[in-house]
Amino acid sequence: MSPDASTQSRDAVIAKRTVDDRPTTDEIRKLADAAGYDPVAEVTQIRSEAAATNLGPGKAEELAEVVAETDAGVVVVDNDLSASQTRELVETCPEGTEVLDRHRLVLDIFEEQAGSKRAKLQVERAQLEYDLPRIRERITRELAGENLAHDEKGGQRVRDVEQRIDELDRKLAELGDDAETRRERRREEGFEFVALAGYTNVGKSTLLHRLADELDFETDDDHEDLDGTAEIEDRLFKTLDTTTRRATIGDRRTLVTDTVGFVDDLPHELVESFHGTLSATESADCAVLVADASDPPAELRRKVETSLDLLEDAEGEVLAVLNKADLLDADELAERERAFEAFSLDPIAVSAVEDWNLDTLRERIADALPDRRETELRLPNDDDAMSVVSWLYDRADVRDVTYGDEVRVEFAAKESVIEKARAKAETVDV
Ligand SMILES: Nc1nc2c(ncn2[C@@H]2O[C@H](COP(=O)(O)OP(=O)(O)OP(=O)(O)O)[C@@H](O)[C@H]2O)c(=O)[nH]1
Numbered sequence: 320m321s322p323d324a325s326t327q328s329r330d331a332v333i334a335k336r337t338v339d340d341r342p343t344t345d346e347i348r349k350l351a352d353a354a355g356y357d358p359v360a361e362v363t364q365i366r367s368e369a370a371a372t373n374l375g376p377g378k379a380e381e382l383a384e385v386v387a388e389t390d391a392g393v394v395v396v397d398n399d400l401s402a403s404q405t406r407e408l409v410e411t412c413p414e415g416t417e418v419l420d421r422h423r424l425v426l427d428i429f430e431e432q433a434g435s436k437r438a439k440l441q442v443e444r445a446q447l448e449y450d451l452p453r454i455r456e457r458i459t460r461e462l463a464g465e466n467l468a469h470d471e472k473g474g475q476r477v478r479d480v481e482q483r484i485d486e487l488d489r490k491l492a493e494l495g496d497d498a499e500t501r502r503e504r505r506r507e508e509g510f511e512f513v514a515l516a517g518y519t520n521v522g523k524s525t526l527l528h529r530l531a532d533e534l535d536f537e538t539d540d541d542h543e544d545l546d547g548t549a550e551i552e553d554r555l556f557k558t559l560d561t562t563t564r565r566a567t568i569g570d571r572r573t574l575v576t577d578t579v580g581f582v583d584d585l586p587h588e589l590v591e592s593f594h595g596t597l598s599a600t601e602s603a604d605c606a607v608l609v610a611d612a613s614d615p616p617a618e619l620r621r622k623v624e625t626s627l628d629l630l631e632d633a634e635g636e637v638l639a640v641l642n643k644a645d646l647l648d649a650d651e652l653a654e655r656e657r658a659f660e661a662f663s664l665d666p667i668a669v670s671a672v673e674d675w676n677l678d679t680l681r682e683r684i685a686d687a688l689p690d691r692r693e694t695e696l697r698l699p700n701d702d703d704a705m706s707v708v709s710w711l712y713d714r715a716d717v718r719d720v721t722y723g724d725e726v727r728v729e730f731a732a733k734e735s736v737i738e739k740a741r742a743k744a745e746t747v748d749v
């Protein structure tokens with residue numbers, strides 16, 4: 320369990336094994352930091368996975384020595400460890416050492432950061448899914464020692480965890496997917512959705528502030544689903560709930576959603592349980608893939624690749640944005656832009672902090688939004704017609720209204736709004 324922010328961070332030794340590339344530890348260090356650990360040393364290795372401890376046996380011994388020398392109570396391994404590998408490493412290290420793999424670390428960060436009831440339930444579910452095979456492994460091991468009394472207890476523990484998972488599923492189902500229902504309602508009101516997606520810490524929340532703050536044309540009380548804040552910090556996984564704000568992009572009424580950042584090797588069930596972010600991104604009319612221009616090109620490519628994999632099912636157009644352009648000179652920026660060629664993307668360089676080139680971004684988003692059509696509607700001039708006109712004012716760009724024997728409304732709107740308006744006009748006619 321990670322210490323909370325009020326307690327001092329605990330010293331941790333980082334361990335990482337890669338098969339061929341030189342192991343880099345920048346990201347796992349940041350993840351450890353976000354979980355409240357202070358990386359004091361690291362042990363890395365290039366080799367294939369060793370069955371017993373994931374790291375090779377010699378490396379595991381070396382790790383144990385470093386843990387003893389640094390007196391660190393925690394080992395953070397940037398690989399996914401099986402239950403038995405975790406146990407073997409715990410046994411290799413000095414007594415009382417806690418061993419966490421990347422998966423566990425991410426769960427700990429999510430646990431600490433989860434704010435909403437839904438997020439909390441989802442994190443608990445993901446943790447139990449993580450624990451289950453580990454509990455099973457322990458029981459199997461105890462059974463091998465023919466400790467049958469333990470098996471009784473162990474079996475009960477597995478059943479308890481399974482029951483709790485079922486219970487959490489029920490609770491989550493009861494909560495319903497509010498976000499999806501709300502999105503439907505907003506769509507009917509003529510809003511279009513823009514999702515800001517991308518790797519963690521690239522500046523999505525900062526960008527949301529920029530796009531919404533300046534253009535937030537009204538705040539009304541019946542929009543309790545629209546939130547005013549999205550916290551910004553130089554920390555991985557700062558945002559763990561989606562935040563939606565109103566913005567006008569061009570002359571389009573849009574809702575911009577800030578989402579949970581992506582990270583490599585995010586455990587599958589975690590992605591499942593955080594499907595709120597993915598469903599917001601998938602159903603958006605335009606998904607803005609934000610990248611951090613200050614990342615070295617290779618890292619940038621890796622992060623974009625991870626993000627694109629997760630945006631695979633996006634229904635809307637995917638626009639690439641290179642944020643933090645203020646940190647680079649022109650040559651460096653051009654090099655980063657070229658990194659996107661492999662993905663057939665043409666990124667828009669911006670600086671959310673310095674408000675640079677955001678108008679270009681708005682234009683590109685407006686172009687990416689689904690087409691709107693200009694049309695007209697004729698209605699008998701009575702009170703019902705007035706209600707249709709006011710309905711249209713809320714949902715469409717009303718260009719002209721002329722009143723005579725009949726009311727003629729010229730407007731531009733999405734196809735779905737036009738269809739609805741026609742249906743309303745027909746009931747008025749009858
Ligand atoms: N120099 C510079 N820094 C930026 C820019 N945009 C964001 N940042 C900084 O980058 C850090 C992360 O910004 P956030 O907006 O919290 O990033 P995020 O993508 O929402 O991060 P998560 O919610 O953790 O996934 C903060 O320290 C920001 O101040 C930019 O255009 N230029």
Ligand SMILES: [Mg+2]
Pocket residue numbers: 523524525549550551557558577578
């Ligand atoms: Mg954020």
